Amino acid sequence: MNELAKKLKDKTANVTVIGLGYIGLPLSISFAKAGFNVFGIDIDNSKIQSLHEQNSYISDVSDKELKKTIKNHKINFTSNYSPIVESDVVIICVPTPLNKTKDPDISYIVKVSEEISKFDINKKLICLESTVYPGATEEVILPILTSNNNLKIGDDFNLLFSPERMDPGQSNWNLSNTPKVIGGITSRCTDLGQILYNSVSDNIIKVSSTKAAEMTKLLENTFRAANIGLINEMALICKKLNLDIWEIIEAAKTKPYGYMPFYPGPGLGGHCIPVDPRYLEWKLEMLNTESKFIKLSEDINFGMPDYVVQSAEEIIKKHNLNNKVNIIGVTYKPNVSDIRESPAIDIMQILSKKNIKFSFNDPHINKLEIENLTIKSESIESFFNNKELSIIITDHANYDWDYISKNLEIIYDTRNALRNIKNTKINIYKL
Numbered sequence: 083m084n085e086l087a088k089k090l091k092d093k094t095a096n097v098t099v100i101g102l103g104y105i106g107l108p109l110s111i112s113f114a115k116a117g118f119n120v121f122g123i124d125i126d127n128s129k130i131q132s133l134h135e136q137n138s139y140i141s142d143v144s145d146k147e148l149k150k151t152i153k154n155h156k157i158n159f160t161s162n163y164s165p166i167v168e169s170d171v172v173i174i175c176v177p178t179p180l181n182k183t184k185d186p187d188i189s190y191i192v193k194v195s196e197e198i199s200k201f202d203i204n205k206k207l208i209c210l211e212s213t214v215y216p217g218a219t220e221e222v223i224l225p226i227l228t229s230n231n232n233l234k235i236g237d238d239f240n241l242l243f244s245p246e247r248m249d250p251g252q253s254n255w256n257l258s259n260t261p262k263v264i265g266g267i268t269s270r271c272t273d274l275g276q277i278l279y280n281s282v283s284d285n286i287i288k289v290s291s292t293k294a295a296e297m298t299k300l301l302e303n304t305f306r307a308a309n310i311g312l313i314n315e316m317a318l319i320c321k322k323l324n325l326d327i328w329e330i331i332e333a334a335k336t337k338p339y340g341y342m343p344f345y346p347g348p349g350l351g352g353h354c355i356p357v358d359p360r361y362l363e364w365k366l367e368m369l370n371t372e373s374k375f376i377k378l379s380e381d382i383n384f385g386m387p388d389y390v391v392q393s394a395e396e397i398i399k400k401h402n403l404n405n406k407v408n409i410i411g412v413t414y415k416p417n418v419s420d421i422r423e424s425p426a427i428d429i430m431q432i433l434s435k436k437n438i439k440f441s442f443n444d445p446h447i448n449k450l451e452i453e454n455l456t457i458k459s460e461s462i463e464s465f466f467n468n469k470e471l472s473i474i475i476t477d478h479a480n481y482d483w484d485y486i487s488k489n490l491e492i493i494y495d496t497r498n499a500l501r502n503i504k505n506t507k508i509n510i511y512k513l
């Protein structure tokens with residue numbers, strides 16, 4: 083067995099995780115708990131400061147867990163890249179968003195690869211976990227890593243892509259019980275990756291290449307985006323047919339095979355589902371081809387915030403309400419404090435353009451910026467007893483829907499959050 087494989091197996095390898103966000107921080111904690119000596123690197127000094135003070139900024143990592151890991155395991159956090167010198171493994175977890183023209187912005191992974199290439203990468207295993215388009219690890223990262231040396235991939239150093247499948251806010255599925263897909267540039271890279279990830283995941287799925295691993299991630303998230311697009315269209319169709327989509331879904335999902343429930347909503351949110359299919363679409367554009375499904379689901383899903391505002395205007399008119407709406411919940415999904423790509427933001431921007439006033443309440447968000455204005459979360463009680471429309475955008479578990487519905491007269495519920503409310507005095511409009 084070679085030296086690196088032995089170090090990975092007996093956990094004497096030093097592991098560096100670059101990018102300590104939603105993915106990198108929990109990952110670095112998992113490797114520390116598994117027994118490795120871990121260095122966490124982030125260029126955001128405020129995050130490093132917070133970690134040094136043993137305060138977590140990620141809802142999936144409690145302060146208690148962070149403190150315990152720092153106390154009982156070998157983990158250090160820094161904004162300096164120097165730990166790469168003594169690292170056997172370097173895992174990249176930096177953002178891969180879209181730029182202003184909605185094309186992949188891979189500048190973060192390029193920058194980090196350039197930083198890694200300044201070090202001697204001989205005998206190291208480098209893993210990319212950030213979501214990228216098919217081919218990016220081999221076509222973009224590999225040439226950067228070999229730009230300053232004559233090292234041979236698979237012989238001298240190793241490179242792997244392993245898509246991150248973590249779902250923030252989800253407690254049933256975590257790094258250890260979610261199968262981990264890995265694909266190396268060479269089979270030796272994949273084998274080393276298997277030894278590494280075996281220590282934090284129960285089930286490793288090896289694929290034939292980095293490109294196959296990259297495409298696996300994009301298939302998973304395009305599948306979600308396309309199915310959400312389908313169910314959003316079904317919601318609009320049901321409206322036209324005077325049917326309740328939520329009732330139809332409940333009935334359809336009783337079929338024990340061949341059907342998987344997806345739910346309509348006010349739009350797509352988060353760092354993955356609205357973004358990842360675009361990575362694949364961009365790659366296809368480079369090859370002078372296209373995906374009809376991605377285009378179609380983008381059209382439907384990105385049109386939902388407009389549809390919600392249009393429906394809200396109709397409700398306001400019908401009930402002769404004040405020209406103001408109250409948004410209940412602004413994060414992109416329940417029980418997290420993440421507003422990235424949240425449809426609530428799109429909805430507020432549309433309201434602002436239409437000169438419709440708005441307020442919001444969210445127990446996980448104190449304030450946010452809309453069109454250069456800072457808006458603070460209001461108390462839910464401030465929405466009570468006035469002639470204004472309240473719109474439920476995010477159904478956080480700690481909302482007391484019974485209490486809220488007793489104190490509101492008209493609600494537009496885009497999540498079917500009020501499904502168990504029997505109060506007949508309230509007007510509930512559903513998506």
Ligand SMILES: NC(=O)c1ccc[n+]([C@@H]2O[C@H](COP(=O)([O-])OP(=O)(O)OC[C@H]3O[C@@H](n4cnc5c(N)ncnc54)[C@H](O)[C@@H]3O)[C@@H](O)[C@H]2O)c1
Binds near residue numbers: 250
């Ligand atoms: N959040 C999710 O649910 C999720 C799920 C699966 C996959 N992913 C993918 O994982 C990757 C990371 O996502 P995330 O949600 O953790 O992002 P994030 O924004 O929460 O964290 C990224 C971190 O990288 C740091 N960073 C940026 N540039 C850096 C640099 N040059 N050097 C060091 N640190 C740097 C940032 O300061 C930030 O703390 C993305 O590609 C994303 O698509 C995310």
